[in-house]
Amino acid sequence: DFMAGLENDIKPAYGSKEEDVERYMRNGILMWGSPVEETLKSGSLLVNQVRNSDKTPLVSVLLTGAVGSGKTALATRIAVDSGFPFLKICSPGNLVGFSESAKCQHLKKVFDDAYKSQLSCVVIDDIEKLIEYNPIGPRFSNIVTQAMMVLCKNLPPLGRRLLVIATSSNRDVIHEMGMDKSFDSHIHIKCLSNESEVMHALESLDAFTTEERSSIKRSLSGRKLWVGIKSLIRMVGTAEQAEDNMRVPTFIALLEDEGGMQ
Amino acid sequence: DFMAGLENDIKPAYGSKEEDVERYMRNGILMWGSPVEETLKSGSLLVNQVRNSDKTPLVSVLLTGAVGSGKTALATRIAVDSGFPFLKICSPGNLVGFSESAKCQHLKKVFDDAYKSQLSCVVIDDIEKLIEYNPIGPRFSNIVTQAMMVLCKNLPPLGRRLLVIATSSNRDVIHEMGMDKSFDSHIHIKCLSNESEVMHALESLDAFTTEERSSIKRSLSGRKLWVGIKSLIRMVGTAEQAEDNMRVPTFIALLEDEGGMQ
Amino acid sequence: DFMAGLENDIKPAYGSKEEDVERYMRNGILMWGSPVEETLKSGSLLVNQVRNSDKTPLVSVLLTGAVGSGKTALATRIAVDSGFPFLKICSPGNLVGFSESAKCQHLKKVFDDAYKSQLSCVVIDDIEKLIEYNPIGPRFSNIVTQAMMVLCKNLPPLGRRLLVIATSSNRDVIHEMGMDKSFDSHIHIKCLSNESEVMHALESLDAFTTEERSSIKRSLSGRKLWVGIKSLIRMVGTAEQAEDNMRVPTFIALLEDEGGMQ
Amino acid sequence: DFMAGLENDIKPAYGSKEEDVERYMRNGILMWGSPVEETLKSGSLLVNQVRNSDKTPLVSVLLTGAVGSGKTALATRIAVDSGFPFLKICSPGNLVGFSESAKCQHLKKVFDDAYKSQLSCVVIDDIEKLIEYNPIGPRFSNIVTQAMMVLCKNLPPLGRRLLVIATSSNRDVIHEMGMDKSFDSHIHIKCLSNESEVMHALESLDAFTTEERSSIKRSLSGRKLWVGIKSLIRMVGTAEQAEDNMRVPTFIALLEDEGGMQ
Amino acid sequence: DFMAGLENDIKPAYGSKEEDVERYMRNGILMWGSPVEETLKSGSLLVNQVRNSDKTPLVSVLLTGAVGSGKTALATRIAVDSGFPFLKICSPGNLVGFSESAKCQHLKKVFDDAYKSQLSCVVIDDIEKLIEYNPIGPRFSNIVTQAMMVLCKNLPPLGRRLLVIATSSNRDVIHEMGMDKSFDSHIHIKCLSNESEVMHALESLDAFTTEERSSIKRSLSGRKLWVGIKSLIRMVGTAEQAEDNMRVPTFIALLEDEGGMQ
Amino acid sequence: DFMAGLENDIKPAYGSKEEDVERYMRNGILMWGSPVEETLKSGSLLVNQVRNSDKTPLVSVLLTGAVGSGKTALATRIAVDSGFPFLKICSPGNLVGFSESAKCQHLKKVFDDAYKSQLSCVVIDDIEKLIEYNPIGPRFSNIVTQAMMVLCKNLPPLGRRLLVIATSSNRDVIHEMGMDKSFDSHIHIKCLSNESEVMHALESLDAFTTEERSSIKRSLSGRKLWVGIKSLIRMVGTAEQAEDNMRVPTFIALLEDEGGMQ
């Protein structure tokens, strides 16, 4: 159980409350395939670079991936697993109603707090929402964008070390703004892309009966799949409300409707 | 009588006054055809998902449809039928004169209030008006847009469950802004599209005399129709002011003028 | 005499002072032809719909027409003739120097006041000026536009009924902004378009001598005409300042110069 | 002497100080040709319309013309000649450093003051500067533009009469903004366009010696000319600083350089 | 020595301190060729027009020229040479951090102060910087632009005379904004454009040894040159830091690199 | 050791704390090839021009180069090596959350402080970040841009001398804004571009074992290289976290992935 381990391992000095952390990984991290393992391993190497290398006291990484691919949960997992004494997750949901300038001050405060700890991890979740990006225009808060970019490259004071993990579902915007130059490395979060990964996830979720899962397996076999773990879990939740004999068809229909299966 | 049922069923903890709810469904919900039934059934399934599924404590649905198709009344109906103890309808009419930032604060307050109840329903009526969308430019309040999008995806605290129902008459704008990614499901509200549905509605409304309705039926038969229930009721209201022998011709003329009949 | 009737008929509860009303119809309503009658009749039917129909407690109508066609005077006439106890005319001339947000508050106040009366009529004169529309850009106050659109569709509280009459000389802008969807019906105000209508107006105005009018009649006969009643009255006013033998030629020249005659 | 007449004729109730008026016509009004006479006569007719006609208590006129053609001086002359007890000249030079909104308040105050007098004249000099028009963009103050347009059409209270005279050197902008619809009539101020008009002006100015004027006359004869009276006076002023034998050549060169002669 | 003469000649009533004036002509005015003489003479004629002509109490002149061509120093020279009791130089360097509106107030104050003296000279240095012109957009402060344009044309009170000298290195912008219409005359400041002018300047500066100058002269002869005096002086300053045998080559290289020689 | 020398050499009067200076050159200045020497020598000549030349008390230089090429460290090195008693480094990291106008005030304060010392050096690091440049739009703070441009050209008071060093990774923006005209000279910072330079750097860093370096040397030989020193150091830091046998392949892969090797 991931939360049990969590409670024993870390005591964030000034940062996130445990309750928050749990919210961002509500359904845990299912090991549905090798992409999950690779992401966690890459994350772990960067954690070590921050902890060990004298040359680079600051390391920043950007997690990109489709909407619903599990970015927030994975960023949280890496951050929690670092065991760094300071951990803070900046989430747009906590900044609703903040003015642009209040958002900047908030970001600055988070980093200033992080600089007080010898080893810190800051998660900036959902960059597009943080900067209020809207493709019509396009519009966005440039001052929040700039504050974020500068903070992601700002060297901590001598003797302090910092890992920055950011997430985004819009690589194009990140690139057009030149924001990618503000990060040292990039990790792309994959969707589930074959029958075996989906079945693995459904089993881990204990979703559907064994018979239903067999039926689903048959429906999926040989089909192209592309669905994020978060979306998959939501479809399961919807399908489970249908009448007994409609649960599997509803699930399959949702996968097809939302373009997750061809 | 729908209001009678309403009064017995729900006691909104902090939310809408009953008077408000009645205004949004002034002419009730006429069961003029299968689209109405399907919409109410889809709504009911989402209500159950919120109530029952542990995996998805938040479900959001977007109701789209032509101007005057009955979006507001149907959203209100689904919300009221949920029987959730907290019910709040955010309507542009209540926010006239609010600054962009006051609108954000208002939205935040509505959701914060909702989070205090174990089961809540928030209706956001007429997204385009809420975000002050104007096709010239186009112009709109990006900060209200962002606040709305973030709140529609923000997980409630552990142990709380929330249904969000939003309405819009402009699917293109929703799509261009990527706002559709903020909602779990979409329901499209249909217009009345054949003689039988219109006659059904007129009868339920007790509009016109039996002879007049026969005459209308003859005029409509074999014609293509496309008219929202709200618009239809307005045309009835206007036609009824005409002199006796002009009531049916006025009604038919209105249907034709406004593109509802070909 | 229209003002005499006015004084006996209405006692606006909170609304316009009589002096104001007189200003908007300074030269009365001349019955120069059938378009005037039709406009007044359409207006009267909408007044009745508000007064009588339970289904539609709110009716809104947009009067469009060329600059100087008599929109303001006709809207005022319909509003005054309704005899509704509450009558308020929102005119740009009273809002000079108001900030965008003060204009919104003013509009809101007008409607809130209207909601206090069982039967109310609100006239919103010259929408383009109210929203500060400028074709260069184009520029306009979106927040005033939105406030106006929302208020024109906002259902009054249970038991209250409201007629909204708006005027505009720019149908294209109204359409491009989708503002036409905020109104239940449209009435287009015509210009005087033939010799008979112009002669009728001149006689009612008691303008020129009988001989001069004969001379004008001869000049106009067989010519295409297109002139608003307000513009016509102004041309009369100017022509009357010319020396005696120049009055008719000046009048004809003005008609020709301003494109009113071909 | 025009200022002498001025002092006897008018005592502006709340408006311009005499000193101001003199500044706007520093070099008097030279009767250099028929365009000057026609302009003054047209102005005089409008003055009479305001004074005499019951139908049109408000008359507005726009004076357009090239930069330096004498617009400000002629508007001032017409206003002064009206003999109306209230006279106010709104000049951009008096509004430097005013915010957009302060300019609106100032305009409103000017008209409110005018409404207190039975017969008033308001001059709005240099509309483009007042509205801060800049062709790059273009940029301008829309709220000042709107305030001006509304005030120019706003009917004075019953019993009050008002003449509005505005000037502009950019007819295109006026037209593109639809501002021309805010004025009842237009007068175009001409430049001096032939040798006789220029010589008439030079004589009235008592500029150059008789011999020099003969020499100038020879240089100009048969050439196309197009020069505003203000520009002409400036060129005279410059040429007079040259050494004696260079005065005429300098004057001719200036006329040629600035496109005033071909 | 130009500063010596300066101290004896003028005692600016409210304006620039002498120290300032010296900064703007740090390296004096070298008479490197006829363009310098012509500029000073044109300036002197305008000074006389202000001092002598009754018809034109206000004269404004715009000095344009390439970056580094000596505009600021020449404007200062003309202003100082006027001997007018009031002299004020508005320089962007003194307005850093001023808001747009503070800049307008400053300009207004400068002209108001000038109006208090019978004979005044105001220098507005570097218009593009003053109006914060940026070719990307383009962006600029329109309110400062407007304030400047209005003040440059605003007639001083009766009895006061004013010379306005402005400088700019971007004639295109000036023209596109129609700002050229705000000035009575234009003077274009030339760059040094042949070997003889450059050698003249180097000698006056006492730059390089006689042998080095001979060497430079040989290198320049027959080459096209185009370099501003300020740039030339900077190149001398740089070349003088090189090791002895590198001084001439460094100087020639700088001239070539910066496009000053072909 | 460069910091040791630093501590003995300078005592910044009002400016940077030593700790800051160290942060900007965390990994020292490795002499990896002739471009480093040339940059330091050019910087030293400009330092001398400021110190020695009477004609040019202000010298400004712009350092451009790719992201991660070592601009900040080299600017700091030149500034520190000047030994000027006043030294101040303006870094975006210290201005997060500052409003545009606060940034202007800050810049002004820095220069005002510099003007108090006889010999000063101001470093403006990362112009694009300072002016909040975003290529989408593009957007940037024009008032900060203008303040910076004006201050970079503003002559210090008589008797004071100032060296301004600015850095930028976006030459195109600098050029489009005409900001290059605000600097007297330009120095372009090169990336490491051949095997020998990289090996030199790795040896100086004492990175990898001797065997690993031999292996790397073989991999690089004959390949095109283009990598900034900062990026190179980061890649070393990452590679060192890999398991022993993966260190060299990881390093080579990073070089290839980021386009540094072909």
Ligand SMILES: Nc1ncnc2c1ncn2[C@@H]1O[C@H](COP(=O)(O)OP(=O)(O)OP(=O)(O)O)[C@@H](O)[C@H]1O
């Ligand atoms: N392997 C996994 N990786 C990520 N999330 C997982 C995994 N297994 C289960 N989950 C669950 O899936 C959900 C992922 O949702 P998450 O919010 O992280 O997605 P997201 O990509 O951030 O979505 P959005 O694009 O909407 O922000 C969480 O509830 C998480 O507990």
Ligand SMILES: Nc1ncnc2c1ncn2[C@@H]1O[C@H](COP(=O)(O)OP(=O)(O)OP(=O)(O)O)[C@@H](O)[C@H]1O
């Ligand atoms: N089946 C039905 N569905 C929806 N509304 C119905 C139905 N039957 C009757 N009505 C009545 O029709 C009207 C629908 O109006 P409503 O305001 O919901 O339309 P709308 O689509 O929201 O309009 P708008 O686009 O103007 O916001 C209400 O008065 C409602 O009581």
Ligand SMILES: Nc1ncnc2c1ncn2[C@@H]1O[C@H](COP(=O)(O)OP(=O)(O)OP(=O)(O)O)[C@@H](O)[C@H]1O
């Ligand atoms: N039949 C009529 N219809 C309208 N106005 C009439 C009629 N007969 C006379 N009038 C007079 O004509 C004038 C119409 O002016 P009004 O201000 O209503 O025009 P308008 O179209 O609103 O002008 P604008 O486009 O400038 O706002 C009023 O003075 C009114 O008294």
Ligand SMILES: Nc1ncnc2c1ncn2[C@@H]1O[C@H](COP(=O)(O)OP(=O)(O)OP(=O)(O)O)[C@@H](O)[C@H]1O
């Ligand atoms: N017939 C005339 N008409 C106008 N101005 C005349 C005439 N005769 C002499 N003048 C003088 O010519 C000058 C006209 O200047 P004025 O400021 O009116 O020009 P303008 O067109 O308003 O210029 P600008 O376009 O710069 O505003 C005044 O000094 C005025 O006294």
Ligand SMILES: Nc1ncnc2c1ncn2[C@@H]1O[C@H](COP(=O)(O)OP(=O)(O)OP(=O)(O)O)[C@@H](O)[C@H]1O
């Ligand atoms: N004939 C001359 N004309 C102008 N300046 C001269 C002349 N001779 C020497 N100088 C010196 O050359 C320098 C000219 O610099 P100035 O600041 O006036 O140039 P500028 O064109 O205003 O530059 P910028 O375009 O950067 O504003 C001054 O130091 C001045 O003393």
Ligand SMILES: Nc1ncnc2c1ncn2[C@@H]1O[C@H](COP(=O)(O)OP(=O)(O)OP(=O)(O)O)[C@@H](O)[C@H]1O
């Ligand atoms: N020769 C060198 N030149 C510059 N920096 C060097 C050199 N040798 C080692 N370094 C180190 O390399 C790093 C250069 O980083 P620096 O921040 O200066 O790069 P930058 O070009 O400013 O990066 P960015 O584009 O991200 O601002 C510093 O840690 C510095 O100590």
Ligand SMILES: [Mg+2]
């Ligand atoms: Mg997420």
Ligand SMILES: [Mg+2]
């Ligand atoms: Mg609705």
Ligand SMILES: [Mg+2]
């Ligand atoms: Mg009107």
Ligand SMILES: [Mg+2]
């Ligand atoms: Mg003028």
Ligand SMILES: [Mg+2]
């Ligand atoms: Mg200069």
Ligand SMILES: [Mg+2]
């Ligand atoms: Mg840097």
